[in-house]
Amino acid sequence: MPVHVLHYLHEGRAQWGVVADGAITPIPGEFKSTAEFIEANSAEQLLYLDGQKIAESDVQWLSPVTADQQFICQGANYRQHMIESGLDPDVKKFNMIFTKASSCIVAADSRLVKPKEVQFLDYEIELGLVLKRNVTSRQTVTDDNLHDFVAGIVIVNDYSARDIQIPQMQFYKGKSYRTFGPVGPYLCLLQQQDITKLKELKLTLTVNGAVRQSDSTAGLVYGPAETLTELSGVHDLYAGDLLATGTPSGCALIVPSPEKQRAAAQLPEAEKWRMFLKMQSERPQYLSMGDVVEARIASPDGSIDLGVQRNLVVAEAA
Structure with a gap:
């Protein structure tokens, strides 16, 4: 049975x-990092935890993944998202x-700060896996x-x-501004019998x-097992x-058709990216100050409910 932390x-x-049900049962112990918490606790241990409860409304959320952990991502990994990006999921080989x-x-309820130099701020709801142990081979x-x-x-x-991400070819820079990675609110610890539910979770994002x-x-095109197999052969x-x-699918980003991309490849670099940015400027889906983004992930039977992530878009301070 899943345990929400x-x-x-x-x-x-x-x-x-x-x-559970808006009440928190504190877990004994001091855990300064997600690694320390994971190594000391499991779903099986916490399933029947008892003790004095406190109201969730009386606490301030923190990210269940601490900033001393690695943050690794997969791109173009849903069939429909690949199709809208001009890729064929049936022939993708990487x-x-x-x-x-x-x-x-x-934290999941943090404000999303839009940097001064960023014009096209986009959202991407994702399921995050939190690793259980070290993998060094x-x-x-x-x-x-x-x-x-x-x-x-x-x-x-x-x-x-x-x-930043696309014209500058800067995935890391374009996705790493402060506040660009809210996590949580809940870390759902899984038992062995819960793993099959990873293939049936519903993701919903609203603006x-x-x-x-x-x-x-x-x-998903590349699932957790094959992705972790691949990553284990690359780094620790x-x-x-x-x-x-x-x-x-459903991001604000629009990618030119393969035909337009081939035509643009013949143009000078400056003109190619001018056309790309003009195309993006016509998309009202990009985030603006005052927008509220909410993200939810849950299983159909309700046994897994990762809570509601809510971010208000604000301007970078002067």
Whole structure:
């Protein structure tokens, strides 16, 4: 059975607790990082935790993934998102991997700061996997042993400055501004029998109440097991690290058709990117000051509910 955990600030102290029906049962112990928490606690241990409860409304949310963990991402990993990006999911032969700066990680209800130099600010709801243990050598991860590698799941919003990311070819820079990585509110710890639900989670993102993204993890092209297998052969992973698994269709970004891309390739660089930016400027879907973005991920049966992530877009301070 899944166990939902909240990392929070209460009476000046950062704590962890099991949350249910708006009440938190504090978990004994001091855990300064997600790694420390994961290594000391499991869903099985916390399932029957008892003790004095506090109201969730009395605490301040913190990110359940701390800023000392790696923040790894997959790109173009939902079938419909690939199609709207001009890619064919049936012929794609590579898993797109990039990273975000861990300094962009913030709590789920943090304000989203739009940098002065950014014009096209986009949203990307994603399912985040929180790793269970260190992986420092090549491993074969399968659906059958995935529970040995994944401790739990969270909501991630991979906010992106498209005018930095794409024309400058700066994925890391365009996606790593401070506040561009809200995580949580809840870390849902999974038991072995819960792992199958990773293939049926419903993702929904709204802007000012209007649905922009809606899909199921059944649409993933590269699943958690094969992705962790690949990553294990590339670099070291650690307990508590975060893997964001990609976003569904419905982002503000619009990609030119393959025909237009081929035609633009013959143009001077400056003209090519002028046309791209003009195309983006015609998209009202990009975020503006005062917009409210809400993200939800849950299973159809309600046993997994990662809460509601809510971010108000604000201007960067002068």
